[in-house]
Amino acid sequence: MQSAPFNYRRLIIWLGRLLLGGIFLYAGFSKIALPNKFYWPLPMLKFSIAANLSNFGYQVASYKMLSPGGVNFVSHVLPFAEVALGLLLLIGWRLRIWATVVSLFMLMFLTVVTRAYLLHMDINCGCFATPEPVSLKKILEDSSMALLAILMTVFAYQEARKPHPWSAATAQQQPS
């Protein structure tokens, strides 16, 4: 069996999975486990996570887009969703579905950050645990990630329509 031929679409998919999967995983982890790091005993761990999510909730609220209930929901769900999406991308299970979800997330983040920048809001991005102001640099970073996510998704769908190189090669080798 010969190895799969070089394919730039598969390269982009791999890059997207590794980069975006890693970034999402770290983003979710940092919102849950940083900057407060009391990991033991259990009550302190619970406090630490609650404090970090509270801090993230403040950052979500500073965008002034959601009601208090919405802020509460996003601050408690989004970090865990990011961790799950990161793991799913890295594992590669049902890639087309989760790549599509990640692309939608990235477009949403890009929209929200761009809106904050255009409104001259002096707030933190809330992307990771460390404070990062909303700036043109952040918009460019998010744009690149969104572009990578979209390409990864599109190529994943295109590659899914083709037979796998290994099965295609095996079919050629088998006598008719």
Place this chain on the structure above:
Amino acid sequence: MIRRFVLASVATMAFAGLGSLTLMGAPAPQKAAKSSARASRSSAPPAQTSITVDGVKDIDPDKAVGSRNAPIVMEVFTDFQCPACKQLYLTTLQRVTDNYADNGKIYIVHRDFPLPMHAYSRIAASYARAACHIDNVKCQAVETALFDNQEKWEINGDVKGTVAAALTPADMKKVQALVDSGALEPLIDRDKQIGQAVPVTQTPTSVLHTKDGQTYPVVGYVSYDVLKTLLDQLVK
């Protein structure tokens, strides 16, 4: 051989010249804020400006709330121009003061930690500290006014006007005299040094100290309901 030596010397001088040109174009070091410059010329800080409670040193009693016999000492490092500090002060700290400090369960120490990127936070800290040295009620009034109107004075720089609106003319005169004398600037510098030793990496940062010597730094904004879980645990 000589040619190589000459070429090497010319190249070295050229790089050194380029390097010095780059340095000349580098931004000049920021001048210290007026209030800091005043600190170097200021007179000694007022007496009784430093106490120790449960191992926590260099506490300015005029910037502290609660009983010194409380089981927990909570240092809160804030910057008056920081939005998260505003949220912490107006929502969480007010309730902590009402429910814990006033009941002798916690001794809250306000530490100033003006960040270099905030142009007016230092002068705001100076005015707030001066008000605190006059009267506790005026202290709270000025701090609340500064945080309430943060969005206005951070743009127009009118810290003095914001403080004046919260005080009577007579009190404002006393506060202004203290600010102008610079006598309290070393206390702000001291708070900053204490914060850097923690280290405080962002504001707000709250550091809780228990009587048995445990220290719990809480970084960032934290809601009252979440902080309450920790306080109740530590107070037991």
